[in-house]
Amino acid sequence: MRIAMIGSGYVGLVSGACFADFGHHVVCVDKDARKIEALNQGEMPIYEPGLSELVGNNVRQGRLSFTTGLAGAVAQADAVFIAVGTPSRRGDGHADLSYVYDAAREIARATDGFTVIITKSTVPVGTGDEVERVMRQSRTDADFAVVSNPEFLREGAAIRDFKHPDRIVIGTTDERAKAVMAEIYRPLYLNRAPIMYTERRTAELIKYAANAFLATKITFINEMADLAEKVGANVQEVARGIGLDNRIGSKFLHAGPGFGGSCFPKDTLALIKTGQDYEAPLRIVETVAAVNDQRKRAMARKVLAACGGSLRDKTVAVLGLTFKPNTDDMRDSPSIPLITALQDMGATVRAYDPEGMEAAREVLSNVTYTEGAYDCAKDADVIVIVTEWEQFRALDLDAIKAAMKTPVMVDLRNVYPPEEVERYGFSYTGIGRAPAPAGRPQG
Ligand code: NAD
DSSP: OEEEEEOOSHHHHHHHHHHHHTTOEEEEEOSOHHHHHHHHTTOOSSOOTTHHHHHHHHHHTTSEEEESOHHHHHHTOSEEEEOOOOOBOTTTOOBOOHHHHHHHHHHHHHOOSSEEEEEOSOOOTTHHHHHHHHHHHHOTTOOEEEEEOOOOOOTTSHHHHHHSOSOEEEEOOOHHHHHHHHHHTHHHHHTTOOEEEEOHHHHHHHHHHHHHHHHHHHHHHHHHHHHHHHHTOBHHHHHHHHHTSTTTOSTTOOOOSOOOSSSHHHHHHHHHHHHHHTTOOOHHHHHHHHHHHHHHHHHHHHHHHHTTTOOTTOEEEEEOOSSSTTOOOOTTOTHHHHHHHHHHTTOEEEEEOTTTHHHHHHHOOSEEEOSSHHHHHTTOSEEEEOSOOGGGTTOOHHHHHHHSSSOEEEETTOOSOHHHHHHTTOEEEOSSBOOOOSSOOOO
């Protein structure tokens, strides 16, 4: 199969490289010339474990290439994937589909012979219909079918997720398109990955429903954590106790600073808007988004409380800036509202992240970036763990304590057992693991 991948970001680049690794011929297209130039020089524009090797191997074997020239890549392709961004539209939270429709117009003008157009970007229900209309309007004689094939990979584990997916969802009723999609995913089919064929609108909704459900699970356990703190229970054990129930499952039950990242915040908002547009309000998802928003500043208040109620002239050392480990993605990371709130409260912020500092510089100001965790802790009044990078899991707590002005730790990912940190002489605050209160509230 000859594949053109339009958009070479986190999803386009990983998907393109994996398809090439399956044996297809893939051209990854991006309108960002600097990104393409870097890729052509063997440099990865993003951090994703294993990506550099995967790209390098497939380029060397002549199956993967990069270009800014959409028309040439599309003209030769049997299948064209749209993997451009669908951020929140400024002001109203609807998904901004302008990149998708711009790409669709350009693709329509360039296709040559029957071509399957596949939206891999996360797009609201009905976008496939509109892509079809936009393409038809740009070029009446084009022969194509528009398919929805949402992507479920997770940054940080993207290659493994792509090659070993829980399921592949393909939304089309067009038989010619189905045959092309079956050929594209044949290596995964041989691995017995479940492939689900459905109608296009259903496929589009599956992606949003999945993300909204996962965001709900996270928010649920975060609220349980708040309650656990008040009643003297341990939220990690609550999560284990409910997660062992097969009907619930243990994943996405880690209490923390609230969900962030490039997908959940914008996708929950976009789904809420779709619900409102169709007069089918999604009250659970609306509440999830509101609760999660409030949580971010609440985390700053946790740091404030750990520092005795004032952050004025205090130095906060922040470990981890990205929304999760093993990525450099800073989009909607909980560290952003946390750090700005700490600064509003009068704190000076030092920060360290293994991969995210370059992207962080563009969204945060007045932060001192450091060389490593120990450097970050220097003269700090409190150390705050925001992202659970592996290298923060076994810190030399004696060295951290020696570097700090006062040994106070706020662990927003429950990386450390409280007793262990307290043994080193720290005052420790985690999430949802408070000592039992003296009694029940009166009422
Ligand atoms: P991204 O911002 O990293 O990449 C998008 C790329 O598309 C950019 O490099 C941009 O320059 C390029 N682009 C935009 N318009 C173009 C055009 N007309 N021609 C060529 N290139 C163009 O975005 P991403 O994180 O890869 O997300 C892409 C889509 O996939 C979104 O809809 C997102 O919701 C969805 N998604 C993302 C993830 C994830 O983990 N990042 C997971 C599943 C689904």
